[in-house]
Amino acid sequence: MYVVQVASVDGDSKIIVFKSSILRSNFNRRHQTKIIVHGFLQTGNFQYIVDTTAALLDKSPMNVIVVAWENGATFPYSQAVANTRLVGAQLAALLETMVQARNADMARVHIIGHSLGAHIAGYAGASTPGLGRISGLDPAQPGYHNFSEEVRLDKSDARFVDVIHTDAIPFGTIGGYGIIEPIGDIDFYPNAGRHQPGCMDESTYVGVVEDLFGDGLSVTESRISCSHERSTQLFLASILHSSSNDHHQCYFRAVHCESFESFMRGECLNCLPNLCPIMGIEAPTSRARGVHYLKTTSNPGFCGFQYFVTLNVSETSMPYAHGDLELMIIGNLASTNWTHVYLGDLLPGNMIPSMVLSSTDIGNPTEVRVRAHYIYGLFSWTTYQVTLNQVKVDSIMEFNTHFFCREGMVLYDGEYISLTSPLYEGANCIWS
Incomplete structure (x- = not known):
């Protein structure tokens, strides 16, 4: 010096x-x-x-x-x-x-x-x-x-x-x-x-x-x-x-x-x-x-791989539900942790956007897992079941978009559904 x-x-x-x-x-x-x-x-x-x-x-x-x-x-x-x-x-x-x-x-x-x-x-x-x-x-x-x-x-x-x-x-x-x-x-x-x-x-x-x-x-x-x-x-x-x-x-x-x-x-x-x-x-x-x-992380290095996710609730889903949604993205290199993406009313036709931040590069997204934890009121008489139409994943790190869907995308309380084989927009999916 x-x-x-x-x-x-x-x-x-x-x-x-x-x-x-x-x-x-x-x-x-x-x-x-x-x-x-x-x-x-x-x-x-x-x-x-x-x-x-x-x-x-x-x-x-x-x-x-x-x-x-x-x-x-x-x-x-x-x-x-x-x-x-x-x-x-x-x-x-x-x-x-x-x-x-x-x-x-x-x-x-x-x-x-x-x-x-x-x-x-x-x-x-x-x-x-x-x-x-x-x-x-x-x-x-x-x-x-x-x-x-x-x-x-x-x-x-x-x-x-x-x-x-x-x-x-x-x-x-x-x-x-x-x-x-x-x-x-x-x-x-x-x-x-x-x-x-x-x-x-x-x-x-x-x-x-x-x-x-x-x-x-x-x-x-x-x-x-x-x-x-x-x-x-x-x-x-x-x-x-x-x-x-x-x-x-x-x-x-x-x-x-x-x-x-x-x-x-x-x-x-x-x-x-x-x-x-x-x-x-x-x-x-x-x-x-x-x-x-x-977005950044709290870990040393502070950098995170940023993925935007959008969950599309089906128009034919039950008229009302309230709960907490979690999501995991699995790639060909690694997986994200389970991430909280939404808490609130889950209504037919809802578009639910959120972000998933991963400390490691998961590579190319190949699977998405979604699960719900429903919150019941004092006078709830029915069991909630929300149906999804599609899940969209955008990566700003790689500038690409993936769409996930399959038949019977019903979210039961505490159980996750797995969506594989990413599709192009509109392929066998309803995107409104």
């Missing part, structure tokens, strides 16, 4: 980057340059920065620079926000000196900033013509929400700006640390950009106080910021996924949609070539733009 010397001169507001520092460094203009900028209350030695640096260097030869501004990223938060402008100006000065000293190509420079670090990247980019890319990892909301583009990261700050939102809820001191509105060329909202799987985010001050007394400060802090910090883990995971030679490696494939609810209903599956981007390091490989959604 090499430290580049930067000097701030308060008298005339000049910032000097010592050219000799860059000349003595291992900087190679033929390689891409990745610059990592940490956020509030963090340091350049945070584990995600160490791990991300190692993952980038393992991926391919490149220059990796870490901007360690921990002395300016401390309380009070308002001062840290003010400091981002100075750090952004220092980073811009460093980039300018890299051009002067080593003829660095700014189009090959990529700044990766988390929280306040994302806005530092924005300030630097706004002062650096031709900067290639900025990745904003849950850019900070407090002090920036609904502010002018001039004082926060926006898509004009680099040739390509991608943003991952993981804590995009209204700020309330114990949550909502990430900016809500889309601000990049492409904005990813994993799990709606809100509560992330596996995070025990506290929602009340009482819960925070109980955590402090019960589990200590470090545990409480990790719970408060878990969703906010998840953006760094997702980006790191994307680098590791992209470096794998495994043909069945999972990728953070995302879908453009008007809302997360529409996405979860499977209404936005127009994944034409190059239009469903991969969140993270590979985002520029797609020509997609705008807001994109995806």
Whole structure:
């Protein structure tokens, strides 16, 4: 690791980057340059920065620079926000000196900033013509929400700006640390950009106080910021996924949609070539733009193979039933777990959309199993039996659709039915 010397001169507001520092460094203009900028209350030695640096260097030869501004990223938060402008100006000065000293190509420079670090990247980019890319990892909301583009990261700050939102809820001191509105060329909202799987985010001050007394400060802090910090883990995971030679490696494939609810209903599956981007390091490989959604898991690596399923209840099914539906997809490589897909009224003609998330690649779907657990009211006099017409399975990982049906698709309480031999749409099935 090499430290580049930067000097701030308060008298005339000049910032000097010592050219000799860059000349003595291992900087190679033929390689891409990745610059990592940490956020509030963090340091350049945070584990995600160490791990991300190692993952980038393992991926391919490149220059990796870490901007360690921990002395300016401390309380009070308002001062840290003010400091981002100075750090952004220092980073811009460093980039300018890299051009002067080593003829660095700014189009090959990529700044990766988390929280306040994302806005530092924005300030630097706004002062650096031709900067290639900025990745904003849950850019900070407090002090920036609904502010002018001039004082926060926006898509004009680099040739390509991608943003991952993981804590995009209204700020309330114990949550909502990430900016809500889309601000990049492409904005990813994993799990709606809100509560992330596996995070025990506290929602009340009482819960925070109980955590402090019960589990200590470090545990409480990790719970408060878990969703906010998840953006760094997702980006790191994307680098590791992209470096794998495994043909069945999972990728953070995302879908453009008007809302997360529409996405979860499977209404936005127009994944034409190059239009469903991969969140993270590979985002520029797609020509997609705008807001994109995806689901992730709580397991290390966080990636899941996403399958949208639609169950079509027969028009001739009994007029009323109420219950819980579960589904399993079996492929030629593996199977998903039993997944809850619906709880509520099961009425004739119902179209029931849901998502099944698998941690492993199941391959080509060859069988679907469906079972029902009926819930009877106090005055229920009949035994529920729901009949299905068809089950449709869409995979956004492989961009294909499979249809399953057979005669007598009656769901008896607690028993599953097996549907094999995927069919083309309409083949011996009723699809209304």
